[in-house]
């Protein structure tokens with residue numbers, strides 16, 4: 001149950017506000033509005049397109065039948081997790097920002113009422129909490145851990161999509177990348193996948209076993 005009144009207390013020092021609208025939970029302010037919505041992703045979720053998604057190629061473990069499990073330690077608005085869940089992975093997401101977690105939860109609830117998205121979101125679950133702590137205390141071993149912390153350098157406002165400009169006002173930059181990576185490596189997962197800007201540095205200077213290139217993104221893969 002999303003408690004908007006409680007969540008808006010986190011925003012009292014900002015010009016942002018969460019508002020329940022007919023279309024979904026909206027984060028609004030500075031003339032911008034953001035509703036997390038998985039319906040926009042529908043074309044990417046077609047089976048033929050999923051096979052081409054670099055994140056799916058990076059995550060899949062060839063020697064193991066599906067469903068394989070993914071721990072998404074930096075869920076954001078859940079787009080990567082949605083793609084992985086559509087490709088058949090069982091995904092558990094962690095998001096430490098309560099506002100972002102609420103937007104994601106709202107998107108999941110609405111998707112659960114949609115005939116084509118419902119079976120996909122059934123394979124997704126979300127915890128509003130710090131994944132570093134969680135990964136140190138797991139009672140299961142995920143097959144894959146996905147890390148997509150903040151990009152090292154923030155882009156200029158004009159260069160990023162409008163809907164993400166509002167998120168920039170919220171997101172706490174990930175200041176403990178080394179701890180995040182160490183916790184991921186300690187889970188016992190077979191693979192840790194790290195999403196980076198194409199020319200970005202390795203996370204915490206750890207050279208991966210190999211990298212796969214997407215359009216503007218690179219996936220660094222560490223095999224364990």
Ligand SMILES: C[S@@+](CC[C@H](N)C(=O)[O-])C[C@H]1O[C@@H](n2cnc3c(N)ncnc32)[C@H](O)[C@@H]1O
Nearest residue numbers: 074075076077078079080094095096130131148
């Ligand atoms: C770049 S976004 C991830 C975008 C996501 N991959 C997607 O497809 O929508 C990074 C997110 O990770 C969250 N985050 C960073 N460190 C975290 C941690 N230790 N535990 C949980 N969430 C974290 C941030 O709040 C932010 O929402």
